[in-house]
Amino acid sequence: MSGSLILSIVTFVYGLAGFLYVCAWIFRKQILGRFATWVALVGLIGNTAGILVRWIESYQLGIGHAPFSNLYESLVFFAWVIVLIYLIIERKIENRIIGAFTTPIACLVMAYASLKPGITSAIQPLIPALKSNWLIAHVITCFIGYAAFALAFGISGMYLIKKGRDDDPVNWVQIVKPVVLFVFAVLFSRVLFVSSWLFALLVAIPICLVFYGILLLARNLPAEAKAKLLDRFPEPRILDELGYQLILLGFLFLSIGIITGAVWANSAWGRYWGWDPKETWSLITWFVYATLLHARLMRGWHGKRIAFLSMIGFAAVLFTYFGVNLLPGLHSYGSF
C-alpha cells in the first residue's frame, strides 16, 4: 500500500474519531468515548505508518529523504503531532471532551493536505537548499510548536464556551469582535481556499453568518441542555492552566524551530537572519506569544483575555504557515 493511500485512509479515521468524541460528549456515553480514543490511536498508528512508508518509498525512487520536505508532508506531520499531544493530554487529565475539539482539527488538516488543489502528494526530489540535516530538526521542532499552539487554540475556544457570555455592558470590545472575526475570515479564506480577494470577501460573509448563527442557537438553548453539555467540560481553572502549559510548550519549540532555521540559514546562505517574510512572520508569532506570557506572568492576565490572545497567536501561526506564500521570499518550496 502506498504512503499517500494510507494517509488518505487516516483522514477518515481521524474524522471518525472526532465524530465519536462529539457523540460521546453530547450523548454522555463513556463507551463511545473509550471507543473514540481507540480509533484516534489507530489513526495515529496509521499516520506514523504512512509517514514511514513514504520515507521508504522515497528511497525506492532513488531520491531518498526524510518526509518533511513540502507542504503536503508538513501538514501530515502537523496532524500527527496534534493527535499525539492530544492523546497524552487525554491520558493525563482524563477528560475526553477536549477530543471533540482537537481531533476534528487533525482531520481537517489531513483533508486539506489531500484535497486542496495544488498541494501535491507526490514524492519530490530535494532541491539543493533543502539538502541538510537541519531540515529534519527544523521541521520537527516547528511543527511540535505549531501543534501545541493549535491545541491551545482549541482549548481556549473551550474555555470561552465554558465561561459563556459576559454580562458586562456593550463596550468597544463587543463592537470590535465581529469586525475582527470578519477580517480573519476574509484573510484565511484568501490564504487557504480562494485565489482572489473579492471572492474571499464573498466567502467570509457566510462564514461569519454561520458562526453567529451557531452562537445564537447556543444562546437560545434551554438552560438545562446547556448545563448538560457543559458540565463535563474540565473546570475553567484546568482549561486555563492546560492552555497555558501548551503555549509554554509551543513557545519553547517555536523558539527552537526559529533557532534551527537560523543556524541552517547561516550554513546555507551565510546569514542567520535575513528578514525574509517567513522569518519575520515567525518572529511576529513569537512576539505575540511572548506578549501573552508577560501579560500572564507579570500583569496577572488570566482566563478570557489569555484565551483571546491565544487565538490571535494561532492566527499568526496560520499566517506564518500559509499566508506567507502570498508574499515573496525564500521559503517558496513550502508553498503551493
Place this chain on the structure above:
Amino acid sequence: MGNQDIAADPLNKIWKFFTSVRLTVVLLLTLAVTSIIGTLIPQNEAPQAYLKAFGPFLYRFFDLLGFLDLYHSWWFQTLMLLLALNILVCSIDRLSATWRIIFPKRPKFNLARFRRLERKEEFTPNGSGEQLQTRYQTVVSDNFRYCRVEQTDSGYTVLGEKGRWTRIGVYVVHLSVICMLVGGVIGTRFGFEGFLSLAPGEASRQIQLHNRNQMLQLDFAIRCDDFKVSFYPNGAPEEFRSSLSIIEQDKVVKSQDIIVNDPLQYKGIRIFQSSYGPLPPRPQDVRMPNELTLVFTSKTTGMIYQKKAAIGQRIKIPENMGTFSVDEFKSSYDFRGQDLGATIVGTLHQNGGADVEVVLPVKFPSFDKMGPIFNQNRKDDVHISVSGIKAQPAEQRYYTGLQVSRDPGVWVVYTGFILIIIGCYITFFMSHRQVCVDVIESGPNCRVVVSGTANKNKLGNERKIKMLAQTLSEEKFGT
C-alpha cells in the same frame, strides 16, 4: 534624602520607566505590528521597481518612513534598542531586589500559608507521629533537595524544598535576548555580506556588498576552477557545485569544492554556493559542424543548387563551374576588425582559372556576393552561402553565484540561542516547589496534612502532592 527627592531625580524616573512590564508589552506588540509592514512591501528593491509599483508619491512617502528598508530604519532599530534596555533594566532591577529573597542562608517556610491553602491531602495513619517522623523525613528528603523538621504547637512538620535556583531561569532568557541583539550589532558593525559571480576560470577579489552600492576588496582572490550543475529528470536542479581556489600573492593557498549548505571558510570569511546563471557561449564553445549545406547560386542561369558537405570534402559545382573544397571551420573570423562569428573557409577551384579562398560566414549568407570585388582572380559566375549547419549545440555554461560573508558576531548570537533554549526550559517546566507535611498529634493517633506550593505549574504540583501523600500514607504498611 527624602522620598520626594528620589522621585524627582530624572535618572531615577528614566530607570522607573524602563522597569515597567507595560512598556515590554507595548514594545513587543509594536514590533510585531510594524514588522508586518516589511513583509507586505518588498524590501531593498531598486527604486525603479518601487516607482513602477507605487508611483512617485507613495514611493517618496514610504522611503521617508523607512518602509523600504524597514528592519534597518532608525525607528525600528530604536524600538529594538528600547526593548533591549527594557529587558536589561527590568532584569537588573528585579534581580538586585530579589537576590537575597531567592537565595537566603536558610530557606523560609510560612506554615500559616500552607495551612491556609485550599487544596490539601489529608490522611490518618496508624501509629503516633513520633514513630513516623524518620520515615516521613526520608520520603521527603528523597524527593526534595532540602529537608528539615520543625516543631509546631500541634506536633511537627516535615518541610521540603527544591528548585529554588529555577527562579533564575527567566533572567537566563532575558540575557539570551540581549546576547542575540549584541551579536547582531557586532555582525553589522564588524562584518559584511556580499555577492560575487564568477565564470569558470575567472578570479576576482571584488565583492558587491548587499544593500549598498559599494564594492569591497578582499585580501585574497577567489578563483572558480570549475562549476557544474546537475538536474533531476523533472528539470529541478539537483546539485550545483563550484570548485574554488583561494589565491594569495599569486599562490593557491586553499582549494575546495562547495555546494549549497557546505561553504568554504578562509580567514574568518565564508564563501557560500548561493546561485548560478547561464553564460553566453564563448567562440571556442561553438562546436565543429559535422554536416553543412552549401548553396551555390549561378549568376548565368540563376539556378540555385543545394549540396551537402562536410569539412575536408571537395564537391563539384554544377554547370561546370569547377569544384569547391570545404577547408576549415572557424568559430570566429576577423574581417577588417569585425568578428563575423562562425565561418566556413573554403577554396574555389575555378574551371580554367585560379584557386581562390572563399569566406562563408554562417550569419551573413550574402557575404560571398562581394567575393569577386575583394578578389580580382575570382570569376563572377557563382556565389556561395551556407544555409544549414548541423552541429552539437554548445554545452550550456553557467556562472556561479557566491555569497561571501564575514560575521564575527555569530558566536555571540549562537550563545544566545543556547541560553534561550535552556532558559525557556527552566522557566517553563521547572519550578520552585515547597512541601509541608503537617503532622497534627491528637492523643495516641495523629492526622497528617500534606500541602505544597509551586511558583509555576500549579496543576502539576497538585498532582505531585497527591502522589506524595499517597506514598506517605502507604509507607505505614511497609517495613
